[in-house]
Amino acid sequence: MAENTFLAGDANWWRQAVVYQIYPRSFKDSNADGLGDIPGITSKMAYLSHLGIDAVWLSPFYPSALADGGYDVDDYRNIDPRLGTLADFDDMVDAAHSADIRVFVDIVPNHSSNRHAWFKDALAAAPGSPERARYIFRDGKGVMGEIPPSDWPSHFGPTAWTRITEADGELGQWYLHLFAPEQPDFNWDNPEIIEDFKTTLRFWADRGVDGFRVDVAHALKKDMSEPLPSVTSFAMENIPLDGSNPLFDRDDVHEIYRGWRKVFNEYDPPRVAVAEAWVPAERRPQYARADELGQAFNFDLLGAPWSAKKFHHTIEFNIHLASKSKSSSTWVLSNHDVVRHATRYGLPKKVDFDKWLMSDGKVPELDLQQGLSRARAATMLIMALPGSTYIYQGEELGLFEVANIHDADLQDPMWLRGGKTRKGRDGCRVPLPWTKAGSSFGFGEGPSHLPQPAWFPAYAVEFEESQSGSTLKMYREMIHLRTQLQGAETLEWVHSRSKVVHFMRPGGWHSITNFGKKAVKLPAGNVMISSGPLLDGKLPANTTAWVTEHGVE
Structure with missing residues (x-):
């Protein structure tokens, strides 16, 4: 069993960490069964270390019928035998810690599977x-x-x-079941549920797990008193600010997390957690309080258009929110539930992504160059911000959404149970391309569980490692540079043109992003890195640069 003595005592490591999300079934297949697995993750630890990340977050790897991509859990204290064993998990944690990488796991407390x-x-x-x-x-x-x-x-x-x-x-x-019928909701008014999940948290923490991502953190407590009220929509605007919704974001959910915090604090350093809480922004800080989970996802940029004004406001607002809970903010552009941001930024404003996916990505046409340049610029911008950054596997390769998956190959319950009117999330869950050739581009020795597109070779790790200026090389350089520049969790806004987002971080270095169409002048100093080539010394459209008056060793 993995004993976690990794950087004992460093209780604040998470505050400005770069966390890499792994969707285990689509990361690396070690046994040619078409599914990524735990030994596959271990085999790529050198790759993850070279990337420079601080932690990995593993989406569910528990025994599951995969009615919802593993979020239908049969056994919370075991490994899906198709993905490995507990011994394999221990080996993976040991390998990660040896590479100075911490490990988050997904905890799914709202519901089990119907096979539990x-x-x-x-x-x-x-x-x-x-x-x-x-x-x-x-x-x-x-x-x-x-x-x-x-x-x-x-x-x-x-x-x-x-x-x-x-x-x-x-x-x-x-x-x-707020999700699929295969996902019955737990009754969190039952003390037995409360105690059993504490046992689960200790089970993984004792194996060396450093943190937890809490799925649907806002839905555990429900008011089931009769008569049950009418609820016809789960839209966030229907969630009141007083904690009175019968199903979501109830005030009494925080009692659960105060109990979890006591468990986390049994360890040195204390285990950490981040809430997936789709709640009104004003309510997020409660989940991130020091006596609860400690951090909550800020998803505001997932829906933000390519706009300097929108990015500036979102950044300013979320830094303010984080200060209310004395936590650090989290910055996210992609994950396993949304269309990849290289695709979002390559499509016209206000496009309906569901309709675009249903057209197999044909209407409207995707502007690949615009999408990738904006994705690189946006990532470099959020990497410059105070707080932690969560990146999703494959975005370091510049992967786009796979839009043209055939109907027969789709696995998402959004498609299967939604009248086949929404393709859902399979397009961002397609297994990664590691090599330029092979039956699954190095993902495994046979076909992958979701089909990979013909354009993958130009985005494979093997190809990008040979290309100057590739997205993979940019990510590596950017993350390592970010580690060297890390300072206090503050920023100072610099007055700039309306289509530019410009701020300065402690130590005197600047981040400048050009959201406009015309190139703009950069401040005096040395350009440490840019998301794309400069134009006669100026910052072109859809580009970010980091500038300092001082050299970085």
């Missing part, structure tokens, strides 16, 4: 039993209980309720 031992027990037990009390079961409405208990929708389909067949063969109660 507890849910099987609940199905076999009677209504009102302790086994059913671990989940949320209700009698149906109507003469025969044939109507769902409420009108609540699911993220992946028309209803959040599924009716079960009781042990005697008769139709019986309904259970709640």
Whole structure:
């Protein structure tokens, strides 16, 4: 078992860390079964170390039927046998720590899978039993209980309720699932759930895990008192600021995380966590308080257009929010749930990404050059900001969304359960290209679980390592330079033209991003790095540069 003595006592390492998200099933396949796995991650530790990151975050690797990409968990304290063993996990953690890389794992507390031992027990037990009390079961409405208990929708389909067949063969109660039917929601009013998840947190922390990304952190506590109110939409604008929504962002969820913080603080350094909480921005700081999870994702740039005004406002606002919780902000441009940012920035403003994906990426046409140059510039901008930066596997290669996956190959429940009207997230989860050739471009020795496009060779690690100015080389240089420049978590805005975002960091270095169409002058000093070539000493459109008056050793 991996014992974590890695940088013991450094309790603030996370505040300005660069964290690399790994989607394990699509990172590296070590045994030719088409799925990425834990030994595959270990085999690429030198690559991750060369990139210069501070930590990796692993999306779920637990036993799962993959009804939702592994977020339907059968066993929270084990490894999917298709991905490896606990011994493989220990080896991976040891390899990461030997490379000065910390390890985050995804924890999925809102729901289990319908194959979890507890849910099987609940199905076999009677209504009102302790086994059913671990989940949320209700009698149906109507003469025969044939109507769902409420009108609540699911993220992946028309209803959040599924009716079960009781042990005697008769139709019986309904259970709640805010996501797929294979993902029944836990009852977090049950102390047994609270204690069991503390056991899970300790299980992984004892194996050397340094931190946790908390999935759907805002949905654990629910008001299930009768009569159940009508909820017809999960839109964020329907979540009030007073914590009174019956399903999301309730004030009492924070009691759970205060309990988790006590568990984290049992370790040296304390384990850390970041909340995935899709809540009104004003409510995010609560999750990031020092006596709770400590950090919360800022997703505001995921939906921001390519606009100097919008980026400036978003940065200023989120630094202010972080100060309210005395945490550091998090900067994110891509992850496993959204269209890759190189694609978003290459499409016209206000385009409907779902419709674009349904056209197989044909309408409107993607501007590859614009998308990649803006993606590189945006990444260099957020890397210059105070706080931690989360990057998603493949963005360091400049990967675009794979839009033309055939219907028969799609796996996302958004597609399978949403009437086949939204392709969903498979396009950003396609396995990585490591080599220019091969049946899966070096991902494995056979085909990959999602088909890879013909354009992958020009974005493969092998190809980019041979190319001067490649996106991969830019990421490596940028991350290593960022580590050398790291200072206090502050910035000073520099007055600039309306289409430029310009700020200065402690130590006197500047970050300048040109969102406009015309090249702009740079401040006096040495250009340490730029996201694209300069134009006669000026900063071209869609480009970021870091400038200092002093050299960097």
